[in-house]
Amino acid sequence: MSFLPTILNGLMVGGLYGLFGLGLAFAFGIMRIVNIAHGEFIVLGAYIGASLLSVTHLPLPAVIVLVAVITFALGWALQTVMLNRMIGPNPVPAMVATMGLSIIIRNALVEYYGADIRAIDIGPLQDQGVSIFGTSIGVLPIIIFLIAVLLFVLMHILLTRTTLGRAFRAAADDFEILETLGFNRKRVYAIAMGLAVTLSAIAGLLLAIRSSYSPYSGVERLLISFEVVIIGGIGSLRGSFLAGLFLGVVQLIGLRINPNSGPLFGHLAFFLILLAKQANLPALFIRRRA
């Protein structure tokens, strides 16, 4: 059997992993905040989307926009109410606080929706396929991948062509300069966190449409996001995108080889890359004087 369909599917799911990583890297790059609840926001996007779909019967694009608005507000509130009070050289308080938040969201989802594994059903589109390079690929994964690419392009335009984007990049370098230019640092941060959460939640909703999710999926999705950030580097849209594609392919090939391996192969690939990045060979031979 050929691995081509697996690789193509890995690329398509990888686009979403890239978005996961982009959201995490965005908050970390600008505010030096590692949002441990990132994975739970990804899952929350799926639950909010699923509820809206079943309650309102709106078309999927409208639901995606609604989820974006709601999760932006959540991210904005998270930064304004909690994280803006924890900015500083010590990263521990924000990490512990968002860890607490992740426990709250995870268990609230279990209490409200139950712990079972779900999938979102959006009707006949799910079963349609097209033939590429002689292998059949679902139409839905292609659409989802294109949405992911579109979001990356929009982020690129936002960061390079708009005042807000320049403010983000300036905030990542030096927030004091930013304040002398008349920006309100805390407002810029709140918008950035809103955007970071929105990106991840939309990606989480899209992932839930093409695979399954449960309240406990958040941890795995946080770890994937983190791996994307480390492999792709912070502050690089292209890096996040490529790292996402790489992890997507590795994970799906791993699952083809061993269906019970879960995210194991992705983790191992991540550590190989981490080691390769760390292996500063000359340093092994030159003794550094303390």
Place this chain on the structure above:
Amino acid sequence: MNGPVFSRNAGLIGGVLLVGALALSAILLPVDRRLPMEICLVLAMAQGWNLLCGYTGLLSFGHQAFIGVGAYTLFLVVNTLGISPFLGLAFSATVSAVVAVVIALLLKGSRDAYFSIGIWVLADCLRLLVGQWDFVGSSQGMVLNAPDIDPTTFGDAVFWAALALVLVTQFAIFGLLRTRFGLGLMAIRDNETAAASVGIAPGRSRIIAFVASAVICAVGGAIYYLSVLYVDPAGAFDLDWQIRILFIVIVGGAGTLEGPLIGTAIYFLLREFLQDHGGLFLIIQGAIAALTMLFAPQGLWGLVQARTGFQLFPTKWVTQ
């Protein structure tokens, strides 16, 4: 003229009395010793993790890895070599120390969030690998095969082991903090750059604290799973262990010896109080952790110490 001495030896006596009273009540009171045993183990693990997080600033989200490694090592050596389970604890300590050194080398260049989540990924790897390993029962887990266990005394024996672990941990860390090395650790906690400038090696101190915390968690995990005679990867490598430890240290006060005592008391009171509402208990736990970071980032004992300067376990030097 007297040189610098440790302050408030009266406070030290208070600490001894407190821990003695706790141990005594644990021995005398309950017929069912499972809960006191768990309290002892979780407190010991929290103190170990606190040594790492509170004093060297390395926030680990992956110490469940060592709990699992300790438990599985014990079950493996007891089942294959047929030795006494309590002798097996020495193997748990040794193997976890080796694993900790390997992890320290892997994450050598990773600080802050990179370390926190890197070790989390590693713990997840171990969980998945053990879950694939048929020799230890893969995801089904394994049963301890120790026919010479006497069921009438086993429960007590495990409890004594847990009590010994927590007392040794508490006083070993207390003693350690009063040595040159411990003062170095506290200097790193307060200001790493300044500490390095007066000749303290932060890197080496961090590795020693890391290995020590790993060994304590491994032995704690081994005793816990020994008491239930069964271990499985989903339980032994469960993130909930880490959340429990983190909650206790953070809410009680990281970087103090008293903080984990308070945190453990709060954790178990809350858990017993909300026994029938598992989900609500976890949600409240998360909320308390987040609120602590908002309003008392030094933890509850940090608040007390800032107001009164009192220490149950005095680790400060004063000049007489």
